[in-house]
Ligand code: FES
């Protein structure tokens with residue numbers, strides 16, 4: 001028994017070759033107990049997308065974030081590093097940071113005013129040893145700092161590894177990095193800029209987080225769900241992506257650069273001229289969806305809110321400082337609007353699959369051995385995580 005919801009036998013069936021495999025059973029999508037189990041077995045042991053580093057633009061910016069019920073706080077410290085801590089005071093367990101803010105000095109708990117540096121060190125403990133005595137014999141401040149969460153930043157995403165024992169991020173990201181080097185080159189990542197207008201959006205979806213990932217992995221639905229997109233980037237222009245164990249999705253050979261709605265946007269200088277119409281859409285398992293085109297990228301972090309509810313946080317990025325100036329505002333807005341249409345078209349499909357998982361007439365379904373390979377790749381990744389837990 002893996003949980004009361006999903007058995008070892010269910011997982012074995014997912015782990016079969018695609019021709020014989022079934023998908024994850026309904027209970028993996030409709031049970032709150034299973035979602036709680038996934039937080040530990042799937043999310044905690046992985047590199048999970050939490051938030052965007054560019055939302056903390058200066059040292060001293062602090063933001064509380066609830067992740068699947070865990071109170072966390074992200075901040076930019078005085079050395080300009082992004083840090084993640086458990087958002088709880090070491091004294092009596094009060095939530096430490098209640099709202100997004102810019103901190104001048106220390107983080108101060110509002111209950112008994114214990115204070116912490118942005119490095120998480122416990123600094124101030126008023127009247128700890130009695131009135132006017134801010135120290136106490138035997139009390140070591142260094143033992144009571146904030147509890148850090150292992151974290152790193154890549155493509156503006158703050159990734160966390162809650163268990164602390166995932167492979168090094170550099171090792172984890174290597175298969176994707178290697179592939180995308182061919183488009184972004186050595187300088188692509190550092191050229192990415194988040195724009196104020198045309199920056200992104202938030203989408204509420206009444207579905208389990210996995211269905212959003214599964215839908216993103218496939219291009220099979222394109223002609224029927226995205227008729228507009230399909231007029232130029234057709235089903236037959238797409239190819240499957242399965243880079244190593246942790247990344248799956250699809251690429252297009254016929255993405256049309258958005259240069260008709262305003263001034264052409266700057267492109268990644270190392271993007272090959274003969275691949276300007278190529279684009280890749282990759283799910284970084286478990287919960288980050290990435291898209292790269294020659295003139296912009298986007299990132300979506302999927303926040304699991306409940307077993308049947310997710311929140312998608314989208315950000316768009318452009319190439320270099322000029323790309324985020326006023327001159328290109330119309331082009332950026334056109335790009336954002338295009339993606340708004342595409343992502344909105346997906347909502348209905350994803351929510352319909354969620355409702356379908358309440359049916360006893362469905363038991364995980366089957367995969368097309370030619371069209372659903374990345375979706376199966378993701379199911380296998382989840383099944384391996386569950387089996388290992
Ligand atoms: S709980 Fe934070 S200072 Fe007491």
Ligand SMILES: [Fe+2]
Nearest residue numbers: 215225226346
């Ligand atoms: Fe879609």
